[in-house]
Amino acid sequence: MATVERDPLTGTETTGHEWDGIKELNSPIPRWWVFTLWVCIVWGIGYVIVYPAWPSLSDYTRGFFGYSSRAELASELAQVKASRAGWLKRFEEASVVDVAKDNELLNYAMAGGRVIFADNCAPCHGSGGAGAKGYPVLADDDWLWGGTLEQVHETIRVGVRGTHDDTRDSSMPKFGVDEALDKAQIAAVADYVLALAGGSAGDAAAKEIYVEQCEGCHGEDGKGLHESGGPNLTDGIWLYGEGRDAVMAQINNPKHGVMPTWEGRLDGVSIKQVAIYVHSLGGGQ
Amino acid sequence: MKHAVFETNVVILTVAILITVSIGGLVQLVPLYTMESTIEKVDGMRPYSPLELAGRNIYVREGCYLCHSQMIRPFRDEAERYGHYSLAAESMYDHPFQWGSKRTGPDLARVGGKYSNDLHAAHLIDPRSVVPESIMPGYPFLAENDLEFDDIAEHLKTLRVVGTPYSDDQVANAAADLKAQASGDEDEAEAVLTRYPKAAVGNFDGDLARITELDALIAYMQMLGRLVDFTTYQPEKDYR
Numbered sequence: 001m002a003t004v005e006r007d008p009l010t011g012t013e014t015t016g017h018e019w020d021g022i023k024e025l026n027s028p029i030p031r032w033w034v035f036t037l038w039v040c041i042v043w044g045i046g047y048v049i050v051y052p053a054w055p056s057l058s059d060y061t062r063g064f065f066g067y068s069s070r071a072e073l074a075s076e077l078a079q080v081k082a083s084r085a086g087w088l089k090r091f092e093e094a095s096v097v098d099v100a101k102d103n104e105l106l107n108y109a110m111a112g113g114r115v116i117f118a119d120n121c122a123p124c125h126g127s128g129g130a131g132a133k134g135y136p137v138l139a140d141d142d143w144l145w146g147g148t149l150e151q152v153h154e155t156i157r158v159g160v161r162g163t164h165d166d167t168r169d170s171s172m173p174k175f176g177v178d179e180a181l182d183k184a185q186i187a188a189v190a191d192y193v194l195a196l197a198g199g200s201a202g203d204a205a206a207k208e209i210y211v212e213q214c215e216g217c218h219g220e221d222g223k224g225l226h227e228s229g230g231p232n233l234t235d236g237i238w239l240y241g242e243g244r245d246a247v248m249a250q251i252n253n254p255k256h257g258v259m260p261t262w263e264g265r266l267d268g269v270s271i272k273q274v275a276i277y278v279h280s281l282g283g284g285q
Numbered sequence: 286m287k288h289a290v291f292e293t294n295v296v297i298l299t300v301a302i303l304i305t306v307s308i309g310g311l312v313q314l315v316p317l318y319t320m321e322s323t324i325e326k327v328d329g330m331r332p333y334s335p336l337e338l339a340g341r342n343i344y345v346r347e348g349c350y351l352c353h354s355q356m357i358r359p360f361r362d363e364a365e366r367y368g369h370y371s372l373a374a375e376s377m378y379d380h381p382f383q384w385g386s387k388r389t390g391p392d393l394a395r396v397g398g399k400y401s402n403d404l405h406a407a408h409l410i411d412p413r414s415v416v417p418e419s420i421m422p423g424y425p426f427l428a429e430n431d432l433e434f435d436d437i438a439e440h441l442k443t444l445r446v447v448g449t450p451y452s453d454d455q456v457a458n459a460a461a462d463l464k465a466q467a468s469g470d471e472d473e474a475e476a477v478l479t480r481y482p483k484a485a486v487g488n489f490d491g492d493l494a495r496i497t498e499l500d501a502l503i504a505y506m507q508m509l510g511r512l513v514d515f516t517t518y519q520p521e522k523d524y525r
Contacts, residue, residue, distance in 0.1 A: 055316035068524040073359040119366060123416055124404050132415055258401035
């Protein structure tokens, strides 16, 4: 190194580099910058001591605090559970009907049920239970599997054609595809069903087919049977579309909706809450 | 030591850089070779069935990961909405993993079994037909495209190269298993369920005559998050 040259004006060292008589100053790094650097280093050392940091050959340093994000979540959830314990106990001990009778629990259930519904149910049944083609409206008084609070609760718990052993299950035969009825018979019975829906008696010959093939699930008067999940045919609500063509298509090769089993995915208290919410949407019996 | 020593001597500078970078690299890399495993020991995790794998390939092709994560983080709000946090074990057969880093749509790590096949089909073809407020693009062509799976056994073999434990039996039956899983017939798919427990058997897109890309994608989604048996999993052992 050559002897250090100082800039006569500022007294600062130069780097010795010169361009056209202009020399580069070798100014020291600003004090605040150096200070920040050292603070970061000290903070880093502290962090490494208190939090998990260094891997070893078979493990890692746990840190002075023994921090674990998973353990923290577990304790946070345990705290939440403890803070809700009073409520949860009351929900667990009471049947869903008794919960709905208790005003305090009812308010709690409505608030919780609304949130549970929005995430889990609304994709099919629509916000507020408005329904869609193939997905039943929950805000009217037409219920495939019954509209009492207990029945709604059970349907949510086990699902429809779901994975639960006791799942709600019904299956309308493929009258056309399996050749149980020919095309003319399907048309006749569709007309009969539409007549029932319109409040008239319908054709006597078609009634014979209806009594033989349909009555078992849809009932003598076409008002449906909740035990077998047979829909009401007289209320003007058509899950898979209205009109003669849609009814004939459904008799020919029926569509069957699937609702997942919610037991196991939602806990018992949540199922009670969402059942109460659904029941309140407008059509609960 | 004066800084000028490093700044004015390129050999010393190079050696010093090498030492610094090596320390950083070794600390990160060496434990990965010496640790037995960083993956939790769980029951139920298995390689993807051929149909699920084909669906996964479509998931990757369409870039689903750009808007949907598959990573439930250990936070209370996520645990209450999506369920148990994701385990490393749950993506052990992902090449590459689909954790994602952006949630324009919801997390899909545990979407399996949450909705019906019909809903998935209708939603993928036209999201707003079932969820009016959705901003997801429609994928109607998935229902139109026949799934190409004549090379599905090769896919399984390729994954074997990177460590996915597909058996010879699974490779030999890959195409047959794929068809059986999409048949919607539980009896026909019995062998699939033996080789790939908990696989969703179904007529996913509502069209039995064809096996479409939609079939595969829905089969994949109906499996997501359902493989690990959480009744036997002890989280305390894997706190980290």
